[in-house]
Amino acid sequence: MNMAQALLKSTLAAPEPQLQPVAQQTVLSVQDLCKSWNGQHNVLDGISFDLHAGELVGVIGRSGAGKSTLLHVLNGTHTATSGHILSLEDDDDERDITELHGRALRQWRSECGMIFQDFCLVPRLDVLTNVLLGRLSQTSTLKSLFKIFPDSDRARAIELLEWMGLLPHALQRAENLSGGQMQRVAICRALMQNPRILLADEPVASLDPKNTQRIMDALKQVSQRGISVMVNLHSVELVQSYCSRVIGIASGRVVYDGHPASLTEDTLQQLYGDEISQLH
Numbered sequence: 001m002n003m004a005q006a007l008l009k010s011t012l013a014a015p016e017p018q019l020q021p022v023a024q025q026t027v028l029s030v031q032d033l034c035k036s037w038n039g040q041h042n043v044l045d046g047i048s049f050d051l052h053a054g055e056l057v058g059v060i061g062r063s064g065a066g067k068s069t070l071l072h073v074l075n076g077t078h079t080a081t082s083g084h085i086l087s088l089e090d091d092d093d094e095r096d097i098t099e100l101h102g103r104a105l106r107q108w109r110s111e112c113g114m115i116f117q118d119f120c121l122v123p124r125l126d127v128l129t130n131v132l133l134g135r136l137s138q139t140s141t142l143k144s145l146f147k148i149f150p151d152s153d154r155a156r157a158i159e160l161l162e163w164m165g166l167l168p169h170a171l172q173r174a175e176n177l178s179g180g181q182m183q184r185v186a187i188c189r190a191l192m193q194n195p196r197i198l199l200a201d202e203p204v205a206s207l208d209p210k211n212t213q214r215i216m217d218a219l220k221q222v223s224q225r226g227i228s229v230m231v232n233l234h235s236v237e238l239v240q241s242y243c244s245r246v247i248g249i250a251s252g253r254v255v256y257d258g259h260p261a262s263l264t265e266d267t268l269q270q271l272y273g274d275e276i277s278q279l280h
């Protein structure tokens with residue numbers, strides 16, 4: 001178990017943490033990453049950055065800039081055309097995610113949780129089982145089909161649901177929850193994987209302000225416990241309230257990488273062009 005996982009496991013159920021973020025340990029080094037579809041122009045065009053433990057990184061840019069593609073390539077659900085994504089472990093073990101296949105790739109995906117705008121829960125299954133499905137890669141298909149999970153997994157799922165204020169809904173079908181509740185379940189499911197990295201693709205795009213705040217608070221808590229969180233957001237205001245760092249992407253290139261407080265009007269203009277008036 002690495003430091004981030006140990007921290008998460010020991011502190012998630014605790015009250016509001018007194019912890020400082022873990023020192024700037026690099027967990028991922030993205031180097032000159034490119035992605036094109038069918039040999040067309042590069043949707044990701046030479047992206048480089050390091051991701052550190054405990055960071056909450058907002059990714060911003062206009063629609064079509066490449067934000068979702070970036071998260072999917074990092075997660076290994078889309079293949080890179082060129083470049084490297086180095087996963088750096090505590091013990092100096094280094095893997096290039098772009099070279100993984102089969103079981104090794106599945107292992108990486110289990111270390112790299114992901115949540116989406118539309119939650120991607122199984123609507124007819126209850127909340128608890130949806131969370132337990134986060135352990136799917138570590139559970140045999142047959143066992144998960146019959147919903148046979150070890151007691152330790154159930155205890156962990158319940159702990160996460162309690163943290164998210166969802167314990168009273170544990171046995172309800174996911175389809176009966178509100179959008180905000182569904183996204184909280186999705187976060188619990190992703191954390192069931194004990195990820196080192198959590199990627200979130202527009203997780204609050206369909207939520208009202210109160211639920212948006214709740215999800216962003218949860219992501220911040222997750223990052224404060226040592227996990228690197230990378231979140232695609234449409235709102236610069238949210239980035240400025242929550243994120244410790246922002247990466248701005250335009251046409252598949254990083255045009256800004258720094259503290260949100262230092263974002264200038266010029267950079268926003270470069271990032272959003274005539275969409276700038278739609279920003280909130």
Ligand SMILES: Nc1ncnc2c1ncn2[C@@H]1O[C@H](COP(=O)(O)OP(=O)(O)O)[C@@H](O)[C@H]1O
Pocket residue numbers: 037043061062063064065066067068069070
């Ligand atoms: N599966 C795909 N096949 C072909 N083109 C795609 C595919 N997915 C995304 N794209 C293209 O890649 C570009 C970046 O898309 P995306 O990463 O979804 O941007 P964003 O999330 O910033 O809105 C867009 O031009 C989009 O049309």
Ligand SMILES: [Mg+2]
Pocket residue numbers: 067068069202232
């Ligand atoms: Mg997108």
